Structures are given as C-alpha cells and as structure tokens.
C-alpha cells in the first residue's frame with residue numbers, strides 16, 4: 001500500500017483552520033493501516049495573489065496533477081476583487097482537472113437541529129455538473145461603465161458534458177436503496193439547455209431501467225427542499241442550479257458547517273478535489289470559530305474515492321457520534337478536530 | 347370615476363378557477379365605490395394553441411394594450427411542449443408590455459404555519475427584474491440530438507435595464523420603515539453581469555442615502571431565507587434568481603397558494619399584469635382544490651397600482667382575517683372566494 005500523495009490548498013479565511021483539522025482526522029484514520037499521507041502545501045489564494053499577482057500558474061497545476069487527491073479549504077477574500085480568486089483559482093482547478101461530478105450529499109444526522117419544524121428523514125445527494133453551464137466564463141461586456149453597457153453571461157451545455165454527468169448520477173441512484181433520480185432545471189424558460197438535459201436523462205434512463213426519474217423546475221425544487229426534503233434521493237442538475245440548491249440543502253440539514261463536497265474526475269485522468277461547501281467566511285476567520293466538520297466529512301469522501309472504505313466509514317461514524325452528542329456546546333475549531341480524531345482513533 | 351378596463355387571461359389548469367374568485371373579490375371590493383370593472387376575456391393558453399397553433403398574436407397584444415390592467419391565472423400545460431406557452435405567451439406578455447418590475451411580496455400572516463420552526467417576523471418584497479437576464483430567449487443549439495450538440499443560453503443585462511429596476515427597488519426600500527435593500531446575485535462567478543448590478547446599486551444608492559444596502563450571493567441568500575428571513579426587507583435581483591428566490595420565499599410564508607405577484611410597467615406605457623406566483627398545477631386542476639388566495643392578494647396589488655388604496659387594503663385585510671381563522675379547515679376554491687368576498691363586503 002503506497003502513501004497518499006495529497007495536495008493541500010488551504011486557501012483563504014477559515015480555509016487554513018478547517019484544513020488543519022481535516023488533516024489531523026485523515027492521519028488518524030490512516031494510522032495503523034499501512035497507508036500514509038504525504039502532503040504538499042500549495043500557497044494559493046489571497047496572500048499569493050497580493051504578493052505575486054498569480055492565482056494558479058501552469059507550474060502549480062502541473063505539480064497538483066501529480067497528486068492522488070486535493071484537499072481544499074476555502075477560496076475568496078474581500079481584499080481581492082470579486083471573481084479573481086473564484087474564477088482564477090477555484091473554478092480553474094475544477095475545470096482544468098475535469099471535475100465534472102460535483103458531489104454534495106445532504107443528510108440530517110441524528111442530534112442535528114435544522115430550521116425546519118418537521119424535516120422528516122433527509123438523505124440525498126446532489127450531483128452538480130462541474131465543468132459547464134453558466135460557470136464557463138464565456139461572458140463579456142461592452143461599453144462598461146456607460147449608460148449603454150451590455151453585460152452577457154453565456155451558459156454552455158454540451159451533449160458530451162451533460163451525458164457523462166447524467167450517467168454518473170444514474171449509476172449513483174441505481175446503487176442506492178430508493179433508486180430515484182430527480183432532474184432539476186428550468187426547461188420551460190431555458191429551452192435549449194433544458195431540453196438537452198431532459199433528452200439526455202430520458203436516453204440514459206434506458207441503461208438504468210430500475211431507476212425512477214422525475215423532473216422539477218429549479219424554483220419548485222426549492223419549495224420541496226423546505227416542505228418535503230425526504231422526496232429527494234439523487235438530484236442531477238447544472239452547475240449554477242447545483243450551487244444554489246446545495247447551499248439550501250446544507251441549510252436545512254444543519255448548516256454549511258456540516259456540508260461536505262467532492263469535485264470528482266470519475267475518469268481519474270486528474271486528481272479529484274475535496275472541499276467543504278462553505279466559503280472562506282472572512283467575518284469569523286482567524287478566531288478558531290469555524291466548524292471543521294464539513295472538511296472532515298469531505299475527508300471521508302476523499303478516503304472513499306481512494307478506495308479506503310473502512311477508513312471513510314470510521315470518519316463518518318465519528319462525525320455522526322459527535323453530532324449526536326454535540327447539543328449546544330460551543331467548541332473551538334481545534335477542539336472539534338481533536339474530538340473527532342479521538343473518536344476515529346478510539 | 348371611470349370603469350377599470352380589465353384584460354382577463356385565465357390561462358391553463360387552475361388558472362380559470364382562481365381567476366373566477368379573484369374577479370368576485372375585485373367586484374365586491376369595488377361595489378359602491380363608483381368604479382366598476384369591465385372585463386375582456388382573452389382565450390390564451392393550451393386550448394387556443396391546440397386549436398390554432400397561436401400563443402399570443404399581435405392582434406391579441408394590441409387588444410390587451412387598450413386595457414388598464416391584466417389579471418392572469420396561470421400558463422402552462424403538460425399537453426403543450428415545454429416552453430411554448432411559457433415563452434410564447436407568459437414571458438411574451440411580460441417582455442412586450444415592458445413589465446420590468448416583477449414585484450413579489452412575502453409576508454408571514456398571523457395564523458399561517460410555514461415549514462420553519464422559528465420563522466420570526468417575515469415581511470419582505472422581492473423586486474425581480476422582468477425583461478432581461480437569462481429569460482431573454484437568446485439561446486440556441488447546434489447539432490441537436492447528436493453527441494456533438496451544444497446548447498447555449500445567454501443572459502443579457504443592460505445598464506438601462508438594470509438601472510431602472512434598481513431605482514424602483516430603492517424607491518420601494520426608502521418608503522418602508524426599515525429602508526434596507528439587499529442585492530442578490532452571483533458576482534464572483536457571473537462577473538460581467540454581477541459587476542454591472544453591483545456598480546448600478548452603488549451608483550443609485552447615492553440618490554437614496556437613507557437606504558442601507560447589502561449584498562448576498564444567491565446561494566447564501568437561500569440559506570438566510572430559511573435561517574433568518576427577518577433579515578430581508580427589499581431584495582433586488584435578476585429575472586432567474588428572482589424566480590428561484592420567490593418560490594422559496596412563498597414556501598416559507600405558507601406556500602405558493604398565498605403568494606401574489608405584480609408584473610409592473612412603472613412608466614405606465616402599457617398595462618401591468620397581476621398574477622399568482624403559482625403555476626397551472628395540472629395535478630389538481632378542475633377539482634376545486636386550488637387556493638385562490640394568491641390571486642386575491644394579486645387583485646389587492648392591482649387595486650393599489652390603480653390608486654384604489656382603500657379597496658386594496660380592504661382586500662388585504664379580508665385575506666389576513668381569513669388566514670388568521672383558517673386553521674386546518676379544507677374549503678373549495680369557490681368557498682374560499684365566497685368567504686373572502688363576504689369579508690370584503692362585510
């Protein structure tokens with residue numbers, strides 16, 4: 001068993017704080033397994049940009065590519081113009097490494113109180129497309145700053161791109177007990193992209209006859225998310241709708257402090273990237289207040305992706321046990337990390 | 347006082363059912379005021395399309411233009427290809443009549459139980475841009491149905507279009523006790539459109555120095571919608587984000603059965619259009635099960651738009667009183683309409 005070569009991009013704000021705890025739990029989970037972790041830290045984010053003007057160079061990218069996986073904290077800082085780090089670093093990683101499956105599970109763990117009065121059982125996963133849609137950066141503007149400015153954003157959707165993520169979502173649905181897939185789009189308005197998504201889901205359904213398919217417009221999906229989240233099993237959707245739905249999904253299952261995600265390259269032509277759904281949270285950064293649980297759950301996804309299923313389960317069980325007993329106790333980032341590591345070890 | 351010339355587009359599914367009750371309440375509210383209602387019914391929607399292939403002709407549009415306002419039920423039917431009626435009729439009305447302010451108030455009325463355990467006081471309004479953004483229909487596709495299909499959707503945003511809706515939202519915020527405006531966008535990804543919206547809000551803020559402005563990414567906005575909806579006063583946002591947020595807002599304030607909306611042409615160069623946020627709900631259509639309250643509240647917005655403020659208040663008070671005593675009673679569409687009309691008369 002060879003060591004995991006892990007690229008670590010702690011990033012901005014609370015990124016460093018949560019990643020530290022994620023690494024602690026990762027190392028604890030692997031101890032005694034014969035598999036070690038060798039980390040390479042990448043200095044990417046606001047500090048680097050201020051110092052050098054660079055977001056992610058080809059050299060960075062080449063170096064990252066040699067790793068088995070990436071653990072990312074958070075990207076984005078108020079001192080950097082909006083979009084520079086998001087587009088130039090975070091999205092560039094997702095696009096360059098072909099992370100076309102952005103996997104975001106939502107589970108209401110026992111002991112966790114969300115904002116809903118009667119949530120019922122919540123356990124679904126959003127398969128968010130990660131390399132197309134309105135995120136491609138194919139927009140532009142003319143006459144900027146004048147009364148005649150026109151600013152366009154182009155959502156690009158390809159049969160190639162939609163089909164591969166839809167097939168991945170079907171496979172995930174087929175492997176779950178309920179075998180249910182919900183396509184979320186807005187095909188009554190975004191007719192070209194929407195119809196491509198629909199036709200693709202219909203076509204791929206033939207390969208997965210056991211999977212039940214339904215469709216929701218994105219606006220209606222937000223309604224069900226708060227009135228009947230139990231109806232969801234696997235959701236497949238585009239990059240932007242997935243962004244929106246997964247923050248809402250995180251909110252109803254206890255908040256983004258608990259929401260994990262994986263940016264997966266299923267073809268394994270490049271390392272996949274594991275990151276909490278939350279951002280860099282500059283308002284609480286540097287104060288040991290961030291909840292590292294989302295990062296720790298992302299570490300569980302990382303372990304599973306690398307085939308270390310026992311270790312992945314151990315981490316998820318540790319989180320579940322911690323959440324069950326958490327109550328309203330306030331702990332620092334480091335304390336939560338230590339407690340989770342102790343459960344994994346224990 | 348001359349009569350209101352009202353264009354009635356009952357539309358599809360439950361549209362006819364709820365519009366009937368809306369008209370009953372409208373006529374009741376006006377009785378004794380000296381102002382009457384003269385309605386012209388427009389046969390638009392699925393039936394007409396099946397019979398003639400037409401969605402909205404120039405003749406229809408010219409006839410509608412001669413009216414003071416439009417009351418619309420719902421558009422959309424499963425027997426018509428997705429997008430045909432939405433784009434060819436509903437959105438065509440909004441675009442052709444320059445309904446650039448799509449106004450959607452959200453209020454948690456006493457007596458109404460939503461899905462949130464602790465909603466707090468909820469009373470905000472979304473000013474959704476109605477004539478631009480991803481709704482312009484500037485998409486297209488090539489190689490449709492082949493593995494090489496590319497389907498694009500273009501969001502078009504102009505300084506002209508953004509500025510006028512932002513100014514309207516500021517004016518509304520300035521007139522409310524809390525004087526707070528939240529811009530919702532996704533400027534860290536949709537940088538061109540997002541920066542236009544941001545710059546415009548900053549610029550127009552100078553004209554409304556009393557108004558406090560903040561900003562949320564759309565994903566974060568959905569979180570606050572379920573964890574702290576009281577934080578919102580006036581939200582201004584683009585066409586698609588507004589679509590998504592207002593369904594969610596409706597859900598947390600008791601459901602789309604209660605959510606009213608107004609498609610306003612503030613320059614009064616064409617009639618404004620009043621419609622419930624909900625759709626045609628084919629699953630319950632024709633069974634007297636639809637709640638006409640959203641349509642009745644839209645009628646209140648219509649009355650207010652026409653300067654009939656006393657009548658508008660009477661309708662809103664009737665709804666508030668009905669909701670306060672509604673409990674879990676089940677009434678038919680017609681019963682709710684009759685009860686509301688009785689309260690308005692009473």
Ligand SMILES: CC(C)[C@H](C(=O)O)[C@@H](O)C(=O)O
Nearest residue numbers: 076086090243277534535565
């Ligand atoms: C930071 C931002 C670019 C990012 C996104 O929109 O994808 C974030 O919101 C997320 O969901 O990971």
Ligand SMILES: CC(C)[C@H](C(=O)O)[C@@H](O)C(=O)O
Nearest residue numbers: 188189219422432436589623
């Ligand atoms: C029916 C559909 C085109 C419409 C929209 O997306 O605007 C509806 O969802 C709404 O919010 O009025």
